[in-house]
Amino acid sequence: MSRIYPVCSSSSGNSTFIGTRGHGIIVDAGCSFMALKNALFLIGTKLDESGIEAVFITHEHSDHIKGVEQIIKKTKIPIFASRGTKEAMFPNGTDARVFDAEDGYRSADFEVSAFRTSHDSAMSVGYKIRFGEDSFGVCTDTGIVTSEAERALLGCKTVLLESNYDEDKLRKNLNYPPELKRRISGEFGHLSNTDCAEFALRLVKSGTRHIILGHLSRENNTPTTAKSCVEKYLSAHGFIAERDYTLCVAPVVTTGEYIAV
Numbered sequence: 001m002s003r004i005y006p007v008c009s010s011s012s013g014n015s016t017f018i019g020t021r022g023h024g025i026i027v028d029a030g031c032s033f034m035a036l037k038n039a040l041f042l043i044g045t046k047l048d049e050s051g052i053e054a055v056f057i058t059h060e061h062s063d064h065i066k067g068v069e070q071i072i073k074k075t076k077i078p079i080f081a082s083r084g085t086k087e088a089m090f091p092n093g094t095d096a097r098v099f100d101a102e103d104g105y106r107s108a109d110f111e112v113s114a115f116r117t118s119h120d121s122a123m124s125v126g127y128k129i130r131f132g133e134d135s136f137g138v139c140t141d142t143g144i145v146t147s148e149a150e151r152a153l154l155g156c157k158t159v160l161l162e163s164n165y166d167e168d169k170l171r172k173n174l175n176y177p178p179e180l181k182r183r184i185s186g187e188f189g190h191l192s193n194t195d196c197a198e199f200a201l202r203l204v205k206s207g208t209r210h211i212i213l214g215h216l217s218r219e220n221n222t223p224t225t226a227k228s229c230v231e232k233y234l235s236a237h238g239f240i241a242e243r244d245y246t247l248c249v250a251p252v253v254t255t256g257e258y259i260a261v
Contacts, residue, residue: 004135004158004259006250007031007039010215015062016160016214016250018136019127020047025110025136026055027127030063033070035253042256050077053107057081058117059124060088072097080105082114084123101125115152117142120188128152135158139224140215154206158259160250161200163213163230164190165220174219190215193226197233200247204234204245210259214250223249240256 004051007015012026013026013030021044029036037047045051054188068089071077080101081089090098105112109132114125119141126139126149139145140162153159172182182191200211212227226250241247251257
């Protein structure tokens, strides 16, 4: 049974497992090696090459690569990232087990392709994953949904999509200076609840049946706010939750939940 298992998801750390119990791949490793190891243990999966085929990195920000160094040191799992991300992660030279995500990845079980996202990093990407008859998309840390992302994600059965901030909460946040607000809401920042909802509609129309909202800001969003925004928008266009699609919010830190598709 195919599973997508958000290990962690917030501005503090992001990582997602896709596969079956005991075997799969990881998109991002933004929590510590021990936290990732313990989380995978909850679904009977080892954080080594017997349990994880590969790790795919979206970009070099710390909340997405925190565990990478220890994964390289303690396992033989290959790491994939864009050329720009590799150079930003390893300015003194890339480890021999870090490969170009743009070349794609294919194994007996998985086919993974990267698509460009729009973020203030060296060369950020998202990923489309084919596993058996199922297709998954992971798209976070993007100020807009790029044309590459849209082409890759439309038709995916399950998509983890960024729903980072509520526009009103961000605007009223007195702890954020104007330049930070402009960064977050800009073309190279993060996806708002409203933008997420608009793209979710296109996803559902294309056949997507499971949407997971991810990378929520702790300061400028809440799970209830994000989920309500998407549900209301889809309902206004005739699509009803649990009938036409399922919708959930990825946990900040997992307690063992997964989504079977």
